[in-house]
Amino acid sequence: MAEPRFSSFTAFWPFYLAQHRKPSTRLWHFAGLTLAALLLALALVTENWIWALGAPLAGFALSWCGHWIAEGNRPATFMHPLWSLRGDVRMAALALTGRLKDELARHGIE
DSSP: OOOOOOSSHHHHHHHHHHTTOSHHHHHHHHHHHHHHHHHHHHHHHHOOTHHHHHHHHHHHHHHHHIIIIIIOSOOGGGTOHHHHHHHHHHHHHHHHTTOHHHHHHHTTOO
């Protein structure tokens, strides 16, 4: 099945949320985002930039595990890599501030 195309992040966001219905999928994403941030910080602190190369690999790998293992769908990263990253950051920020549940409900996602 072909993945829908979007003309803006605002249009993409509800699709992104729908692809992350299960809490375990969101947890995989949070772990990937956290690991990527830690690798970037390590690269900055040590000035060893090889760590920065591992950041997107580690981050996306864990996120993709969430889709394949928990959600059973295809990651949106393949068609929309930058919007997917932006979605990961937004989803994590909403979760950390306790507003994700309301955002999911607003888009009809339990």
